Amino acid sequence: MSSSPAAPDDAVRACIEESRTAFLDDLVDWLRIPSVSADPAHGDDLRRSAAWLAGKLTAEGFPVAEIWETPGAPAVFAEWPSGEPDAPTVLVYGHHDVQPAALTDGWHSEPFVPEERDGRLYARGAADDKGQVFLHTLGVRAHLAATGRTAPAVNLKLLIEGEEESGSPHFPDLARAKADRLACDAAIVSDTGMWSAQTPTVCTGMRGLADCQIDLYGPDQDIHSGSFGGAVPNPATEAARLAARLHDEDQRVTLPGFYDGVVELTDSERRLFAELPFDEGAWLRTAHSHATLGETGYTTLERIWARPTAEVNGIGGGYQGPGGKTVIPSRAQLKLSFRLVAGQDTEKVQQSVREWVAQNLPDGIRHEITFWGAARPCLTPLGHPALQSVVRSMERAFGQRIRFTREGGSGPAADLQDVLGVPVLFLGISIPSDGWHAPNEKVELDLLMKGAEATAYLWGDLAENWSTQTALSEESALSEQSREG
């Protein structure tokens, strides 16, 4: 396949270097806004975050930058037409909401007071996802500066939603309602990571997500465990029993029908995964964990990338203060999330959870289930031509071969695929140690700059190669990067 640089690499790098300080100052400003979508108390912060971004995109030159309301948090849409009639249209997806964070969770600095230390920027949202969204502003600037263009080589659209960390409950409706404005030839999701700083990769799939809260109600109030213990159902015990029954001894999920339709790994996919330089000890350190545990018969990478799972994200019931309190609690709560892979249907999983919970509680325990929304799984064929453009642009930025991964996390990428009928690609520069959803989230500044550089090449590469899609696709089917290769 031919490499077709659309922007001189030196000029791209010079522009990025020159803009770096102002770019980071701006990013720090944005990260100061605690746009936590899970907590209704942060509604105003989400609006501030969206307004801030729309303002910056306008200042960067986007002729269109709008705030799109939803029944929840607002999204930001921006558009910069190429001006050339045959230019392909690309939609970049990211999100401006962040996970909850508090200093007391174990942060070394305030999560919403960004701190640069040792070439890293520490803040909630630094990697997930504000940093990876904001790199596109620098990328398009470098693309224009290096090519001398006044508009991008592609019709560039950005859709930056505000509820990704809450399962994107209104995203499918928004995408459907705005399908005309969002129309594109490919979507590029910038909300994933790479294998490592040393082994840059492109992601080809994401797991889906269905998560829920199960509230269990037993006695109408907490009661004395001596006077009544052993004779009435205990909602904390029942919450525990549900959580415990989720897996069998092989750590397989026991929900009826859970594995129906699951696209199994092929032998060659397993071989490709096995070729990655996986060091279990190092991976465990990144996971801040002390042992592996997962579905029997699969490797760790297979478990997190290609296998569906169930996790307890939260459990609570009864007395949790200091010392003991001998009560049977009146209520308990279970927060569960299910990661789904290609072939699984979120609605079927939700329905299975509903039926399973109802069938696994004794008389005297009332329950309610709330689903927080769902993200469908998705998978991009390795041989897709637009993916080849992404790979080439990454290889120019990183100066080395780009390998392939999948992403264990979830996003609304599949909704874009479904609603817009386009392929979904991934371009992300975060690495596992960035601490997504965890204390001391950070982004590596050098990788952030390389990500911007890759996008500066990407728009030209896509514009140049879009018409040769079919040929490239055929060629790539023979390449070692094929999914079956």
Add this chain to the structure above:
Amino acid sequence: MSSSPAAPDDAVRACIEESRTAFLDDLVDWLRIPSVSADPAHGDDLRRSAAWLAGKLTAEGFPVAEIWETPGAPAVFAEWPSGEPDAPTVLVYGHHDVQPAALTDGWHSEPFVPEERDGRLYARGAADDKGQVFLHTLGVRAHLAATGRTAPAVNLKLLIEGEEESGSPHFPDLARAKADRLACDAAIVSDTGMWSAQTPTVCTGMRGLADCQIDLYGPDQDIHSGSFGGAVPNPATEAARLAARLHDEDQRVTLPGFYDGVVELTDSERRLFAELPFDEGAWLRTAHSHATLGETGYTTLERIWARPTAEVNGIGGGYQGPGGKTVIPSRAQLKLSFRLVAGQDTEKVQQSVREWVAQNLPDGIRHEITFWGAARPCLTPLGHPALQSVVRSMERAFGQRIRFTREGGSGPAADLQDVLGVPVLFLGISIPSDGWHAPNEKVELDLLMKGAEATAYLWGDLAENWSTQTALSEESALSEQSREG
């Protein structure tokens, strides 16, 4: 057996009626002190509570009223010698600490601002146990007023501890250290209840208690359930699995050796229990519960009075705020309590828990277990002569036959039995709807007065009948009230 009133009933009742208002005013003062032993923040309140009681006992006439320090909360000891050389010595046990309580738990009035409504006094500790301790001050006053004595007919001792709601961790040591001062012929525990206001009863046994907190540690910080889910152990899941494994399908406790030595119910005991006017619907309302659930093969009364149990008092781990948060939590916590019956050994149960937890956790999950102290189970033979005195005194106060129950709750009664080598009796007037450990705890004021009345008779009855113990014991062995009767 002969009834031998030592105080004219009318005089006792007149004294109680006359003192009622001042007595209740004093009790309200005491209940305002939030003497919560489970929470270290209430250390000063426990000291205030002890000082308040010692002051009141002195004012009531007790020549000795001391505060006994422990490594935890202080106890109060008081003594009022009879002055007669052959008088028996009786030790009354109760506690001045209370369970945690907060308005937000569902109280209709502030738990530490006592409110009298409809003949009931609502406050944390109203029944458990300040009300039942304080009735002894009124009882001794009526005893003296009606008999014209200046000192009780028995050598009366009170030991009111400050850590009962925390499992009395320092009580056995205190009892041993002060065994000389506590020396007595019988102990009377005023920390139990009756069947109902209509069916007054005397309790003959208490379940023991071993309770603990199990802290589980997985990842060193919360981690992303998408990036790592399905591949590392989750401490919330493991806490749930421990809780779920506590029971088998018959709701029997699965701890190895848990039932070793358990004193099984005899057929006649089961028949006595079955004769009580038990209405399961009414009992469920008292339990604020909507169904029964317990060990297969036993009735509800058998389950709560005579069978050992395990309960989850609290479980917590991961995100418990609004909405979802897709983390694998770094830690989880389980608070368990085990109710024990005669024949079980608290130390053996604790050791079994330690081994069981260690054997039931996967690699990568570190754990710590903290036991909050333990209370041994105890059982008083129905035919004991001092118990007959209690029954007679109760029958005079209530004007009806007194039946027998056991108590599902726990207390340090067995420690008194062990350390002092004396029989332990129970005299309590609380009823199941009093809401021990629950929101809206209350005491029925009429029953509180009858309890005081019963103790006013009891001291004379015991003094008069103590020397005929043996004869009474033989007689009672033939009576219908015998344990085998």
